[in-house]
Amino acid sequence: MGLSADVEQAVTKIVCADWNKRRGIVVPSTEDVNLSNGAVEISAVYLYADLADSTGLARDFTPTTAAKVIRAYLDATCRVIRARGGHIRSFDGDRVMAIFMGKAKNTDAAKCGLQINYAVQKIVRPKVEANLSSIKAKGFQIKSNCQDLWIS
Numbered sequence: 001m002g003l004s005a006d007v008e009q010a011v012t013k014i015v016c017a018d019w020n021k022r023r024g025i026v027v028p029s030t031e032d033v034n035l036s037n038g039a040v041e042i043s044a045v046y047l048y049a050d051l052a053d054s055t056g057l058a059r060d061f062t063p064t065t066a067a068k069v070i071r072a073y074l075d076a077t078c079r080v081i082r083a084r085g086g087h088i089r090s091f092d093g094d095r096v097m098a099i100f101m102g103k104a105k106n107t108d109a110a111k112c113g114l115q116i117n118y119a120v121q122k123i124v125r126p127k128v129e130a131n132l133s134s135i136k137a138k139g140f141q142i143k144s145n146c147q148d149l150w151i152s
Contacts, residue, residue, distance in 0.1 A: 027087040027099050042101060045109040047086065049077050049116050049146040050095035057140060065132055069142065070094045072128055076119045077144070084112035113146040120144045 001009075024040040051057070051073045057066045070093075077096050081088055085108050086098035100109040120143060129136040 027089075027101055043105070045100045045105045047081070047098045047100065047109045047112060047146070048095060049081075049098075049113070049144055050093075052141070052143045052145045054094040060138060060140070061134060065134055068132060069128055069135065072124050073120065073142070073144070076124050077116050077146075080115045080119055081112055084108050084115065086112055116146045117144050 019039050021039045021041060024042040027042075027044070051070060054066075054070060057069055061069075073094065074091070074096060078088055081096070081098040084100075085102070086100050088096060088098050090097045098109075098112070100106075100112070102108070125142040128142055135142070
């Protein structure tokens with residue numbers, strides 16, 4: 001069987017199958033996700049936070065400096081997410097995705113976004129500038145893009 005026929009057969013099997021659905025009340029772990037005709041319906045808020053202008057950071061600074069800034073940003077962001085009750089689900093370079101569930105999910109995610117911005121402005125930026133002189137000398141502004149809240 002060729003690749004095209006293999007893909008066609010697999011897609012047909014997926015779209016024609018009945019799904020077993022259940023209502024989820026907690027963030028599922030990877031092991032709980034059923035990839036064959038299973039679904040968990042959840043009500044959640046997704047928060048995406050990334051370091052603004054990380055492309056410029058990578059372009060204009062040494063790899064070590066860029067890595068230290070990104071690592072400091074992600075560490076602080078993850079600590080705030082967990083403290084606000086969020087569950088980290090993925091990383092993509094300098095971006096982290098978190099999920100919030102429960103009765104106060106919208107409020108928790110919004111407060112988390114505000115606290116991430118505060119931590120970046122009041123802790124990460126000053127510490128980075130004090131210890132990595134090239135960041136301040138070149139005028140790089142460490143800030144978070146944490147505006148995207150997606151409700152599903």
